[in-house]
Amino acid sequence: MASNEKTPLVGISSSLMGSDIVVAESPSQKQKLSTFFGVVVPCVLSIFSVILFLRLGYVVGQAGLGVSLAMLVLGYFVVVVTVLSISAICTNGEVQGGGAYFLISRSLGPEFGGSIGIIFYFANIFASTLYIIGFVEAFVGNFGPGGEHAVLPGGYGFKFLYGSVILFFCLIVCLLGADLFAKTSFVIFLVVITSIISIFVSFGIKGYQQYNFGKSDYACSCCYDPDAYKYNYTPPCLVSPPVVPVNGCNSTCFYTGWENGTIESNLASEYADDYTTGIHQNFQLVFAVLFNGCTGIMAGANMSGDLKNPSFAIPVGTFAALGLTFVVYVLLMLFSAYTVTRDMLLFDYSYLEHINVVPPLVTMGIFAATLSAALSTLIGSSRVLQALAKDNLFGPILAPFAKVMTKKEEPIPAVLISWALVQVILLVGKLNTIAPIVTMFFLVSYGVVNFACFALTVASAPNFRPSFRFFSWHTAVVGFLGCFAVMFFIDPLYASISVVFLILLFLFVSYRSPGVHWGAVSQALIYHQVRKYLLRLDVRKEHVKFWRPQMLLLVANPRSSYHLMGFINDLKKGGLFVLGNVIVSDYDEQSVQRYRHELPAWIDFVDASKLKAFVELTIAPSVRQGARGLLTTSGLGGMKPNTVVLGFFDSSLPVDAGLEGCRQALTKSAIIPTLRKETAEKLATSANRLPHLRSEDSPQLLAAADYVGIIQDSIQLHKNVLVVRNGCNLQNVLGGHGTIDLWPAALLPGNRPRRSLSDVISKSSSPSPTASVSAEENAQSVPLENADHYDSTYFMVLQLGCVLHMVPYWKSHHRLRIMTVVHDTSDKERTTLENLLKKLRIDAEVQPVTPSGNQQLFLDPEHTHPANDAVWYSEMNELMCRHSSGAAVVFTVLPPPPPPGGDVGQFMHNMETLSTNLPATVMVYGSHTVISTDL
Numbered sequence: 001m002a003s004n005e006k007t008p009l010v011g012i013s014s015s016l017m018g019s020d021i022v023v024a025e026s027p028s029q030k031q032k033l034s035t036f037f038g039v040v041v042p043c044v045l046s047i048f049s050v051i052l053f054l055r056l057g058y059v060v061g062q063a064g065l066g067v068s069l070a071m072l073v074l075g076y077f078v079v080v081v082t083v084l085s086i087s088a089i090c091t092n093g094e095v096q097g098g099g100a101y102f103l104i105s106r107s108l109g110p111e112f113g114g115s116i117g118i119i120f121y122f123a124n125i126f127a128s129t130l131y132i133i134g135f136v137e138a139f140v141g142n143f144g145p146g147g148e149h150a151v152l153p154g155g156y157g158f159k160f161l162y163g164s165v166i167l168f169f170c171l172i173v174c175l176l177g178a179d180l181f182a183k184t185s186f187v188i189f190l191v192v193i194t195s196i197i198s199i200f201v202s203f204g205i206k207g208y209q210q211y212n213f214g215k216s217d218y219a220c221s222c223c224y225d226p227d228a229y230k231y232n233y234t235p236p237c238l239v240s241p242p243v244v245p246v247n248g249c250n251s252t253c254f255y256t257g258w259e260n261g262t263i264e265s266n267l268a269s270e271y272a273d274d275y276t277t278g279i280h281q282n283f284q285l286v287f288a289v290l291f292n293g294c295t296g297i298m299a300g301a302n303m304s305g306d307l308k309n310p311s312f313a314i315p316v317g318t319f320a321a322l323g324l325t326f327v328v329y330v331l332l333m334l335f336s337a338y339t340v341t342r343d344m345l346l347f348d349y350s351y352l353e354h355i356n357v358v359p360p361l362v363t364m365g366i367f368a369a370t371l372s373a374a375l376s377t378l379i380g381s382s383r384v385l386q387a388l389a390k391d392n393l394f395g396p397i398l399a400p401f402a403k404v405m406t407k408k409e410e411p412i413p414a415v416l417i418s419w420a421l422v423q424v425i426l427l428v429g430k431l432n433t434i435a436p437i438v439t440m441f442f443l444v445s446y447g448v449v450n451f452a453c454f455a456l457t458v459a460s461a462p463n464f465r466p467s468f469r470f471f472s473w474h475t476a477v478v479g480f481l482g483c484f485a486v487m488f489f490i491d492p493l494y495a496s497i498s499v500v501f502l503i504l505l506f507l508f509v510s511y512r513s514p515g516v517h518w519g520a521v522s523q524a525l526i527y528h529q530v531r532k533y534l535l536r537l538d539v540r541k542e543h544v545k546f547w548r549p550q551m552l553l554l555v556a557n558p559r560s561s562y563h564l565m566g567f568i569n570d571l572k573k574g575g576l577f578v579l580g581n582v583i584v585s586d587y588d589e590q591s592v593q594r595y596r597h598e599l600p601a602w603i604d605f606v607d608a609s610k611l612k613a614f615v616e617l618t619i620a621p622s623v624r625q626g627a628r629g630l631l632t633t634s635g636l637g638g639m640k641p642n643t644v645v646l647g648f649f650d651s652s653l654p655v656d657a658g659l660e661g662c663r664q665a666l667t668k669s670a671i672i673p674t675l676r677k678e679t680a681e682k683l684a685t686s687a688n689r690l691p692h693l694r695s696e697d698s699p700q701l702l703a704a705a706d707y708v709g710i711i712q713d714s715i716q717l718h719k720n721v722l723v724v725r726n727g728c729n730l731q732n733v734l735g736g737h738g739t740i741d742l743w744p745a746a747l748l749p750g751n752r753p754r755r756s757l758s759d760v761i762s763k764s765s766s767p768s769p770t771a772s773v774s775a776e777e778n779a780q781s782v783p784l785e786n787a788d789h790y791d792s793t794y795f796m797v798l799q800l801g802c803v804l805h806m807v808p809y810w811k812s813h814h815r816l817r818i819m820t821v822v823h824d825t826s827d828k829e830r831t832t833l834e835n836l837l838k839k840l841r842i843d844a845e846v847q848p849v850t851p852s853g854n855q856q857l858f859l860d861p862e863h864t865h866p867a868n869d870a871v872w873y874s875e876m877n878e879l880m881c882r883h884s885s886g887a888a889v890v891f892t893v894l895p896p897p898p899p900p901g902g903d904v905g906q907f908m909h910n911m912e913t914l915s916t917n918l919p920a921t922v923m924v925y926g927s928h929t930v931i932s933t934d935l
Contacts, residue, residue, distance in 0.1 A: 039317025109520025195365020
């Protein structure tokens with residue numbers, strides 16, 4: 001087998017007496033980088049770039065030495081705690097290409113990974129622009145007007161041209177020779193270090209000198225007294241119009257050498273206008289520029305796949321680079337404040353070159369540092385974009401950038417779009433304008449890396465055990481809060497825009513729900529919190545005031561129950577919703593395989609349908625036995641179903657719910673057409689994985705006796721029961737207007753008198769021990785002939801209608817009506833019901849209904865029950881058909897279920913008679929109190 005970097009050769013020899021394992025080092029392993037070349041060099045080159053050579057004097061001149069050192073310590077504190085988090089994450093597994101994007105996406109999941117990947121991409125784009133502008137600034141300073149070799153014109157247009165040429169050179173390198181550039185990084189490192197050494201040597205051997213800037217784009221207008229080592233300066237002026245020297249002084253600035261007077265004058269802050277932008281500076285703006293000199297800590301982590309020992313190299317190499325760069329920054333700040341006048345610091349950003357004994361060395365260092373940084377960020381940004389496109393987090397939007405078009409697998413489309421974006425941003429042309437934007441992007445990236453480490457730590461995931469131990473959730477949260485605090489301190493507007501942009505990207509990726517299998521820390525955090533709060537959700541503290549429907553919907557196949565599932569999803573009112581299904585079979589290998597195949601299909605279908613439901617499948621010899629298992633085991637802790645929902649039982653073949661129409665209705669809410677298409681395809685794919693509907697050749701697995709038995713079992717377990725008939729008519733509700741009709745008739749079984757509305761209300765107004773249902777009462781079985789459940793059923797009908805009407809769609813499209821049967825035209829019954837609704841805070845219309853002369857629907861308590869129940873249900877159905885045929889849904893009471901061993905056929909006939917020829921009808925059986933008027 002051919003080996004590569006990810007599959008090292010492993011040679012294994014064995015014998016009968018034992019075995020010896022010999023690990024053969026692959027050729028690629030021998031080529032892997034050491035800590036110095038793989039981490040220290042890339043990090044130092046990333047940190048030592050434009051800020052060190054071209055903006056260090058700006059920082060000290062504006063903020064003063066004391067505040068500058070404080071800024072540096074603050075910036076390095078933020079990156080140090082971030083490095084702790086990076087080291088922890090990087091040493092918890094193999095890190096591949098993609099840098100911060102890979103770290104965060106594989107640690108926090110696609111939502112955070114995709115959003116921060118885009119942020120990190122733009123951070124690299126703006127950083128590349130920043131380095132190119134720094135290169136052009138140094139180039140014009142040497143070869144433009146006022147430079148040592150003034151052979152080229154200056155001005156905005158020419159600077160943009162020079163930047164475009166340099167960017168085009170970077171593009172050619174990216175397309176043809178990115179690998180060759182990587183091999184020259186050590187040479188560039190030597191050039192930069194040589195340049196820095198020459199600077200320190202120059203500080204040590206060079207004495208007092210003055211510099212004339214009369215021909216430059218700017219001028220120092222100052223009078224300097226070398227004997228008193230004091231100077232007075234006037235604010236800087238641009239050459240257009242030229243500066244007129246004051247009191248006969250020339251346009252000069254001074255390098256004083258090691259003088260106490262110089263450092264004393266440079267200690268305090270003295271903010272002035274930035275001569276490149278004309279904007280008056282402050283602490284926030286200066287720190288935003290300086291912080292760019294602290295970034296670059298991801299360079300080592302990006303190389304982790306090429307390191308011999310990443311778990312050692314990344315933390316050690318990154319901290320070594322930070323230590324080296326911090327010392328260099330501090331020394332250069334001290335040396336500059338001790339030897340260079342404030343005017344020179346403020347108005348000559350190339351002062352390190354001018355005071356150097358060998359100026360070309362600094363020039364070479366600037367060119368090498370800025371050009372290498374521009375190349376590395378341009379290459380890095382294209383790799384991040386390619387990684388995002390390959391992971392398909394943003395769908396077809398980024399799909400073209402995943403392609404490679406050369407043998408070296410260079411991401412040509414990603415490189416081209418990155419080049420175009422940098423070209424556009426070059427129009428800004430001001431380094432100090434772009435620097436705060438780069439700072440914001442990097443702070444967001446670092447903040448989310450710290451959050452990733454914090455989340456992984458507090459989630460207590462057993463597999464999070466990095467080999468780097470010098471971190472904790474305390475350091476991670478300090479880094480996270482510190483990054484965002486610094487962001488808002490620097491610029492609240494930019495920070496707010498960055499955070500909003502991050503949130504929008506997060507929501508977009510979350511909405512798409514890409515099917516990746518990296519694992520998301522959000523799941524670990526949710527599990528941790530849910531477990532904790534479920535333990536605190538005590539069933540013994542349940543109270544009717546906080547009752548909500550928690551549904552267990554038993555369905556044979558989602559294909560035929562799609563509209564019913566959506567309806568119950570609306571009816572649950574933020575409560576638990578469990579979809580239950582029974583696989584009828586003995587428990588054997590075949591049934592287990594079927595279970596393992598069908599469960600993911602159900603979950604995918606529920607997810608694609610946007611239902612907030614859990615799925616519970618069980619294996620049992622019969623439907624009733626399986627339903628008993630679901631009734632007793634569904635839910636967890638204090639979250640268990642209190643209401644069982646069944647479809648209507650009949651022997652007809654199930655009909656597909658029309659998934660094509662459902663897809664259209666579902667995807668109308670998607671704003672972006674590509675998302676509509678993806679959602680429809682996802683729903684269709686998940687539906688095709690579900691079991692096929694029962695055909696004529698397939699036996700019906702559920703008998704009428706078992707169906708009624710499930711209802712009886714539910715009632716014995718003190719659960720409410722809903723039987724829904726004509727659920728297929730719910731698809732006609734979409735987009736239309738109508739009514740929700742409630743028929744809460746007070747029925748009693750057998751030949752016992754029917755309850756009047758006054759009796760029900762009178763009973764509900766008196767104190768009831770069932771107002772708060774205890775666990776002991778829940779455990780007791782409820783006799784089917786107990787008349788108290790009719791009061792519960794009456795109010796259950798009212799409560800369910802009210803809950804459904806609280807859903808925004810139903811409230812805006814349908815009116816809630818309560819139909820009450822009266823025996824005359826008096827308003828007594830209507831008034832009584834309206835007073836009850838007012839007491840229960842239910843906003844509904846009361847619609848009195850008078851039966852025809854030969855109907856016996858309403859009987860006073862003195863009357864007896866009609867001899868034939870079937871007649872009564874037929875007359876009730878006739879009345880409902882007359883007044884509610886146009887309703888969207890009808891709620892009424894469930895005919896009294898028979899006791900165990902009772903007449904199942906009569907009960908089924910009564911249900912069918914009551915609900916025939918009606919719209920979608922919900923027949924309700926209430927087992928406990930669900931509504932309260934108490935505070």
